[in-house]
Amino acid sequence: MMFKRVPDTLKISLIPIAVVLLAGLSWSFYQPAKSLTNYGNDIPDSTRFTYTTLASGFDEPMQMAVMPDLSVLIAERKGAVKLFDAATKEVRTVAQFNVFSGIEDGLLGVALDPDYAKNHWVYLYYSVGGERSVSELARYEFRDGQLDMSSRKVLIEIPTQRVYCCHSAGHLVFDVKGNLFLSIGDNTNAEEIEGHNPTDERPGRHLSDGQASSANSNDYRGKIIRIKPEPDGTYSIPDGNLFPKDGSKGKPEIYVMGCRNPFRISVDAKTGYVYWGDVGPDTEIKAEEGKLSYDEINQARKPGFFGYPYFLGANEAFPKYDFETKKEGPAKDPAHPVNDSPNNTGVRELPPAQPAFIWYGKGPSKRWPLVGKGGASAMAGPVYYKDLYPDAPFKLPAYYDGKLFIYDWVRRWIMAVTMDDQGNYVSMEPFLPNLKVVAPMDMRIAHDGAIYLLAYGTNWFAPNTDAGIIRIEYSEGNRNPQAVAKASKTVGAAPLTVEFSSEGSKDFDPGDRLSYEWTIDGKKFKTPNTRYTFKKPGKYTAVLSVSDQNGGTGTATLNVSVGNTPPAVQITSEDNTSFYWDNAKVRYQIRVSDKEDKTVDPGRLTTGYHYLDFRKDLASVLSSGSGNIKYAKTEKLYNSLDCKACHQLNTKSIGPSLQEVSKHYQGKKEAPEFLASKIISGGAGTWGTYPMPPHPTLSKEDASEIAGYILSLSHRSENIPLTGSKSFDQHKKDQHEGAYVLYVSYTDGGANGIEPITTQKYLVLRNPLIQLEDYEEGNVGVVIATANNGFNSYVTNLRNGKFVRFNGIDLQGIRRVKFRAQVHGAGGKIVMRDGSRNGAVLGEAVIPKGKVQDLKKDWTEIIMPVKPQKGIRDIYLTFENSESNDNMFHLDWMLFEK
Numbered sequence: 002m003m004f005k006r007v008p009d010t011l012k013i014s015l016i017p018i019a020v021v022l023l024a025g026l027s028w029s030f031y032q033p034a035k036s037l038t039n040y041g042n043d044i045p046d047s048t049r050f051t052y053t054t055l056a057s058g059f060d061e062p063m064q065m066a067v068m069p070d071l072s073v074l075i076a077e078r079k080g081a082v083k084l085f086d087a088a089t090k091e092v093r094t095v096a097q098f099n100v101f102s103g104i105e106d107g108l109l110g111v112a113l114d115p116d117y118a119k120n121h122w123v124y125l126y127y128s129v130g131g132e133r134s135v136s137e138l139a140r141y142e143f144r145d146g147q148l149d150m151s152s153r154k155v156l157i158e159i160p161t162q163r164v165y166c167c168h169s170a171g172h173l174v175f176d177v178k179g180n181l182f183l184s185i186g187d188n189t190n191a192e193e194i195e196g197h198n199p200t201d202e203r204p205g206r207h208l209s210d211g212q213a214s215s216a217n218s219n220d221y222r223g224k225i226i227r228i229k230p231e232p233d234g235t236y237s238i239p240d241g242n243l244f245p246k247d248g249s250k251g252k253p254e255i256y257v258m259g260c261r262n263p264f265r266i267s268v269d270a271k272t273g274y275v276y277w278g279d280v281g282p283d284t285e286i287k288a289e290e291g292k293l294s295y296d297e298i299n300q301a302r303k304p305g306f307f308g309y310p311y312f313l314g315a316n317e318a319f320p321k322y323d324f325e326t327k328k329e330g331p332a333k334d335p336a337h338p339v340n341d342s343p344n345n346t347g348v349r350e351l352p353p354a355q356p357a358f359i360w361y362g363k364g365p366s367k368r369w370p371l372v373g374k375g376g377a378s379a380m381a382g383p384v385y386y387k388d389l390y391p392d393a394p395f396k397l398p399a400y401y402d403g404k405l406f407i408y409d410w411v412r413r414w415i416m417a418v419t420m421d422d423q424g425n426y427v428s429m430e431p432f433l434p435n436l437k438v439v440a441p442m443d444m445r446i447a448h449d450g451a452i453y454l455l456a457y458g459t460n461w462f463a464p465n466t467d468a469g470i471i472r473i474e475y476s477e478g479n480r481n482p483q484a485v486a487k488a489s490k491t492v493g494a495a496p497l498t499v500e501f502s503s504e505g506s507k508d509f510d511p512g513d514r515l516s517y518e519w520t521i522d523g524k525k526f527k528t529p530n531t532r533y534t535f536k537k538p539g540k541y542t543a544v545l546s547v548s549d550q551n552g553g554t555g556t557a558t559l560n561v562s563v564g565n566t567p568p569a570v571q572i573t574s575e576d577n578t579s580f581y582w583d584n585a586k587v588r589y590q591i592r593v594s595d596k597e598d599k600t601v602d603p604g605r606l607t608t609g610y611h612y613l614d615f616r617k618d619l620a621s622v623l624s625s626g627s628g629n630i631k632y633a634k635t636e637k638l639y640n641s642l643d644c645k646a647c648h649q650l651n652t653k654s655i656g657p658s659l660q661e662v663s664k665h666y667q668g669k670k671e672a673p674e675f676l677a678s679k680i681i682s683g684g685a686g687t688w689g690t691y692p693m694p695p696h697p698t699l700s701k702e703d704a705s706e707i708a709g710y711i712l713s714l715s716h717r718s719e720n721i722p723l724t725g726s727k728s729f730d731q732h733k734k735d736q737h738e739g740a741y742v743l744y745v746s747y748t749d750g751g752a753n754g755i756e757p758i759t760t761q762k763y764l765v766l767r768n769p770l771i772q773l774e775d776y777e778e779g780n781v782g783v784v785i786a787t788a789n790n791g792f793n794s795y796v797t798n799l800r801n802g803k804f805v806r807f808n809g810i811d812l813q814g815i816r817r818v819k820f821r822a823q824v825h826g827a828g829g830k831i832v833m834r835d836g837s838r839n840g841a842v843l844g845e846a847v848i849p850k851g852k853v854q855d856l857k858k859d860w861t862e863i864i865m866p867v868k869p870q871k872g873i874r875d876i877y878l879t880f881e882n883s884e885s886n887d888n889m890f891h892l893d894w895m896l897f898e899k
Contacts, residue, residue, distance in 0.1 A: 045398045048509035050433055050473055051481040051555050056085045056092045057469030058560055064172060065455045066113045067447045073470055078107035082148055085470055090544050090558055096148035099130035103163060109171025115179050126171045126183060134163045138183060140234055154234025159221045165190035165208050168262040176268040180227050180239050184263040184277060187215045187223035196285030197322040198310045207344040211310035215259055216340045218244060218251025218347030225263055227256035243304035251347050259307040265380035270389060274424055275301040276405060278379035281313060288317050291364040296379035297357035298407050308354040311338055315356045358426060371429060373412050382406035382444035395474040396450030406432060408441045439467045479551040482508040482515055486545040486557035494566040494596055498534045506547045513549040520544040538564025538753030564753025566596040568760040570745055579811035580769040580897055581729040581741050587766060591723040591745050597752040607746040608720045612731035614739045635710040663715035676708035741766040769897040779805035791857035795893040799880040804838050806877050812870040814899050818844060820863045821893035824851035829882030829889035833867060838877050843867050848890045860893060
């Protein structure tokens with residue numbers, strides 16, 4: 002897969018994740034080239050686009066195929082093939098593959114044969130389950146609503162390694178000549194590369210050498226291959242691939258090499274140019290735009306070598322790095338690159354390296370400022386041509402003729418790229434910036450002209466309620482209404498009464514009269530809002546249709562599960578629920594109940610209390626869905642490795658289950674160190690003759706964390722009583738970025754055919770010292786930490802009327818707030834207000850006018866008395882001095898004190 006930047010193994014290497022959402026970008030940034038034929042055309046009115054969520058709730062959807070009847074096949078990474086039926090608006094599973102879904106492998110690609118209407122052939126690319134480390138491109142027949150598993154024809158097997166993450170790619174696309182393109186990731190260990198590109202040539206480190214995959218002409222990995230499927234289930238080699246058909250210089254299937262993770266590809270229907278997004282590495286090498294860690298959009302006008310792991314961007318070169326001596330040497334020559342790695346089994350002299358089409362790093366881009374900054378996972382969508390859709394009712398306007406669509410999985414934007422007649426880059430602009438797609442995974446244009454977007458959803462490696470299929474229609478004349486469906490609840494026991502609402506539905510054509518129709522449980526209700534009681538358990542789809550008098554219709558769907566009530570979980574405390582203090586305690590009470598279970602099953606209940614470092618990473622930990630908070634981050638590390646191929650959580654596979662391992666070693670003092678060592682070195686004999694593969698590049702610290710996680714699985718000693726008190730005694734003095742987390746998780750037993758539901762609650766208690774620059778909202782300035790200010794960041798530009806907001810603060814027991822201030826400016830007041838910039842005053846502090854001599858050292862502490870308040874609230878700090886509009890002072894942090 003692609004997954005990226007947080008860390009590389011989850012990059013897409015799949016975490017969130019502070020992502021950049023560019024929904025607010027203005028169309029006015031775009032300046033079209035005067036040489037283009039569509040210059041002068043008005044940018045289409047965004048209200049002429051209608052968005053419809055056709056289906057949602059998928060489990061890691063990877064690729065989709067839009068069928069002739071506009072039904073959609075979806076490949077889910079864990080092996081399910083699902084069908085969205087365009088007629089019934091329902092989703093059902095049509096096949097389940099046994100796949101290896103460790104690291105980023107699994108069921109990755111799906112495509113229809115160009116002649117599907119006649120032959121019903123579907124192509125799938127997946128990692129074969131079992132002991133063999135291979136991925137398979139196979140053809141199946143899809144008839145009568147099911148995938149015929151007996152019709153399997155294997156076209157090609159791709160040997161891989163399953164020891165280390167990452168990069169699987171796996172996208173499938175046909176060109177107009179019937180050639181099938183498959184993107185394959187470099188399948189190379191992306192960690193432990195010491196800030197450099199993965200070219201580790203030391204003995205035993207070939208899995209960390211991209212020269213063995215991406216730059217190896219005799220290996221499929223790190224490539225885009227092109228083949229011509231034949232009717233008998235085999236394939237032929239088209240003319241014009243990168244290497245001769247006899248295989249004398251490399252795999253004859255290779256069209257493009259030198260890729261890292263070519264996650265999403267497309268082929269221009271007119272020029273035949275191949276476009277793909279390549280997810281970049283994380284390195285510390287200085288480059289034109291920050292560091293040489295670019296994501297790329299590439300354009301191949303013909304077969305070629307696109308540089309990796311030697312070059313990125315405009316052929317900026319990585320220095321040669323000796324992982325043994327830790328010394329850098331001269332870089333490769335992009336005009337004459339030579340792969341002299343001992344791990345290379347292909348040709349030494351490679352084709353000249355081709356530069357990227359578009360590239361950008363983590364920081365702001367000088368060349369392409371619209372792409373934003375932060376984590377990234379670049380992807381390439383289709384090139385649109387209006388004459389390919391002459392009678393399509395929803396085709397895009399002529400404005401987009403010849404434009405390439407690109408998108409970013411992490412940053413959640415879509416761009417339309419304008420090119421000249423030769424295919425050279427001219428400019429880019431946001432496409433539908435108000436459409437907030439949560440992790441766009443695939444993009445297709447259907448035969449009726451509508452755009453289909455596949456959204457992966459919020460959480461990585463997990464089912465997501467916001468993972469779904471979005472259909473986008475454009476209308477030149479009468480605009481379709483925009484349907485918005487809401488429900489008071491979507492899960493619960495039978496009978497379940499649900500209030501359905503169409504609030505938010507609208508029509509952009511003045512004077513249009515809207516009519517509404519709900520289809521629920523086979524019944525129709527012609528009202529904007531309706532109440533319906535589901536009397537029997539089951540899974541239901543509610544469909545809202547909104548129509549105007551001119552025949553325009555918009556639809557929206559909701560899924561409702563009836564038969565199981567989510568557990569009710571609550572944590573309460575008589576003490577402050579925001580902060581912890583030295584030598585103090587928190588009193589708490591946990592309440593758990595479940596309507597169907599009646600009696601709470603202790604075996605399904607997890608409670609705990611832990612101090613976790615790095616408070617700013619807690620969002621990732623708490624969103625993991627894990628009941629084991631202490632090891633939530635470790636679980637993600639474990640899931641990123643190959644371990645799951647042999648060890649399932651609670652069922653035997655090639656090796657014992659993790660719970661068996663945990664039970665076997667429980668109580669043995671030497672177990673943590675022994676397991677950590679074995680994870681790194683591998684071995685056999687404890688559980689049978691099948692060898693456990695080594696993980697030599699895994700750090701001792703990470704191996705110890707994994708060992709601790711495994712050992713934690715066989716006992717429940719971590720559970721804390723439902724009522725009690727816990728001491729704040731696990732943090733170090735002057736440690737400000739950690740938090741105590743008191744948590745409870747209960748999974749019910751499922752009921753009436755509805756799967757078990759888990760409810761989790763957390764009480765997060767952080768350090769009472771808060772850096773002022775960590776505000777949620779505000780209009781002040783921030784001075785970043787540099788050598789000039791003693792590496793201290795603080796807020797400035799504190800003028801009359803300025804403010805900052807902090808969310809969810811409990812003032813229970815708080816009697817004063819201490820500010821670290823610099824008396825440097827006109828002076829004025831800090832006013833703490835309740836809930837708004839004009840809210841009730843909770844406290845005030847006056848800072849006098851002054852000027853300091855040393856901006857690094859001259860700080861003082863100011864006390865603001867406050868009255869204790871019950872309940873969580875947002876607090877605003879307003880800065881006031883009606884006699885001056887100059888900067889009043891500087892502030893570093895605030896400390897809440899009892």
